[in-house]
Amino acid sequence: MTQDDTVLLPIMTQSPDSHLDETGGLLAGTSASDSRSVVVAIDGTSGSGKSTTAKALAELLAGDYVDTGAMYRAITWWMLQQNIDVHDAAEVGRQVGNARVEIFASPSSFSVRCNGVDVSADIRSVHVTEAVSAVAAVPAVRETLCAYQRDLAGSAKRRGSAMVMEGRDIGSVVLPDAEVKIWLEADLAARAKRRAAEGEGPVAATTERLISRDERDATRAVSPAQMAHDAVLIDTTFASVDEVVATVLEMVHERMGTNAGGPHVAT
Numbered sequence: 001m002t003q004d005d006t007v008l009l010p011i012m013t014q015s016p017d018s019h020l021d022e023t024g025g026l027l028a029g030t031s032a033s034d035s036r037s038v039v040v041a042i043d044g045t046s047g048s049g050k051s052t053t054a055k056a057l058a059e060l061l062a063g064d065y066v067d068t069g070a071m072y073r074a075i076t077w078w079m080l081q082q083n084i085d086v087h088d089a090a091e092v093g094r095q096v097g098n099a100r101v102e103i104f105a106s107p108s109s110f111s112v113r114c115n116g117v118d119v120s121a122d123i124r125s126v127h128v129t130e131a132v133s134a135v136a137a138v139p140a141v142r143e144t145l146c147a148y149q150r151d152l153a154g155s156a157k158r159r160g161s162a163m164v165m166e167g168r169d170i171g172s173v174v175l176p177d178a179e180v181k182i183w184l185e186a187d188l189a190a191r192a193k194r195r196a197a198e199g200e201g202p203v204a205a206t207t208e209r210l211i212s213r214d215e216r217d218a219t220r221a222v223s224p225a226q227m228a229h230d231a232v233l234i235d236t237t238f239a240s241v242d243e244v245v246a247t248v249l250e251m252v253h254e255r256m257g258t259n260a261g262g263p264h265v266a267t
């Protein structure tokens, strides 16, 4: 798979008895256990469908799900709580060690805590959304969270669990050895509409925020948001969640040699 492999959806032809909304539907007969310890990196722009896709995939694989954006948001939430100027990179770097982030890596009940406080809801505020790119650009913040993210992937591997991790640099920097790497993209208008529907505010303001956040994330000096050279680009503008998930699941099976009816390839 190469960067040139843009997947144009819909491309899946599902058999009539395959149901994505029932765990085991598409996995039935394909031996889910063979894909047990697969690591899937799902990166992409804001509003491209990363979370929905990653959660659904993790459910189907009965694996762990990690939203790395939530970690950056949790640290940002704490900085704001402490009245730390998020644009003072040196101060943010000095303080990051005082914010202990912990996540519960379940696709059905993912949650994030900071210094023992469950901040899963608070990190979605506009206040945090507007400040998070600045915090995510600080090298010490990235080093701290990157180490934690690698620990989580290592722990899943040791348990024989699949890991679906979403973010901006998972395939390129955090988990370069991930077996499946996806970059999700969608038109700006579609992304703004999705984010606005999720409660981020009016479409016009959401569009402005998306443009500036994507620009800051893609141009920061350390670990910019970028598609890994061996990731597969999926355009989700006109695709349903089911179609995107089915496409990624098919890639997992191909990569792990667990295609229904196909030969099992030892990895």
Ligand code: DC
Pocket: 046, 068, 069, 070, 072, 073, 132, 133, 136, 166, 167, 168, 169, 170, 213, 217
């Ligand atoms: O996916 P999200 O919108 O919750 O991400 C919040 C911010 O964190 C966004 O500005 C991008 C940044 N981020 C990052 O720099 N690296 C990641 N692996 C995940 C998110």
